[in-house]
Amino acid sequence: MAALVGAVVGGYFAKAGAVQGAxxxxxxxxxxxxxxxxxxxxxxxxxxRRVAYGEVVRxxxxxxxxxxxxxxxxxRDAFEDLMGERVDEAWTVLxxxxxxxxxxxxxxxxxxxxxxxxxxxxxxIEHRAFVAATRLDDAVQLLRARQDLEGSRDxxxxxxxxxxxxxxxxxxxxx
Numbered sequence: 001m002a003a004l005v006g007a008v009v010g011g012y013f014a015k016a017g018a019v020q021g022a023x024x025x026x027x028x029x030x031x032x033x034x035x036x037x038x039x040x041x042x043x044x045x046x047x048x049r050r051v052a053y054g055e056v057v058r059x060x061x062x063x064x065x066x067x068x069x070x071x072x073x074x075x076r077d078a079f080e081d082l083m084g085e086r087v088d089e090a091w092t093v094l095x096x097x098x099x100x101x102x103x104x105x106x107x108x109x110x111x112x113x114x115x116x117x118x119x120x121x122x123x124x125i126e127h128r129a130f131v132a133a134t135r136l137d138d139a140v141q142l143l144r145a146r147q148d149l150e151g152s153r154d155x156x157x158x159x160x161x162x163x164x165x166x167x168x169x170x171x172x173x174x175x
Contacts, residue, residue, distance in 0.1 A: 049104045067123065
């Protein structure tokens with residue numbers, strides 16, 4: 001009889017141990033799946049941020065190139081209306097790219113991108129004023145337009161630098 005009781009008690013504890021082992025293994029699998037899901041989500045967000053931030057960088061470079069071409073053409077009295085349209089197109093692309101940073105955050109990058117958008121818009125306006133001043137025969141007006149243009153270009157560079165710092169921080173890169 002003692003053997004039978006020992007077998008029943010032993011069987012009960014063996015079953016309880018197996019159940020507990022299965023529960024522990026299931027919990028470990030659930031944790032592992034959750035950690036993997038979180039890691040994959042974080043990787044996806046980093047990738048999407050890198051793409052969105054890269055679009056801003058490319059669009060900013062394109063706008064800067066078109067603005068430089070506009071300045072050179074204005075200085076050489078070779079401005080064409082198509083150049084102004086190309087600048088506007090480049091600014092629109094940049095504006096959309098800046099808006100895209102809001103989707104993936106963080107807020108500090110979106111705010112920096114918003115400042116880039118505002119500064120570049122002002123710079124485009126100052127470039128137009130500069131082009132108009134080059135067509136006038138007024139040295140004072142041209143000097144004032146050139147000074148305003150330089151100030152807006154400095155602001156454009158400054159806001160882009162700030163955006164770059166914020167983007168690198170968000171991507172976990174050294175600044």
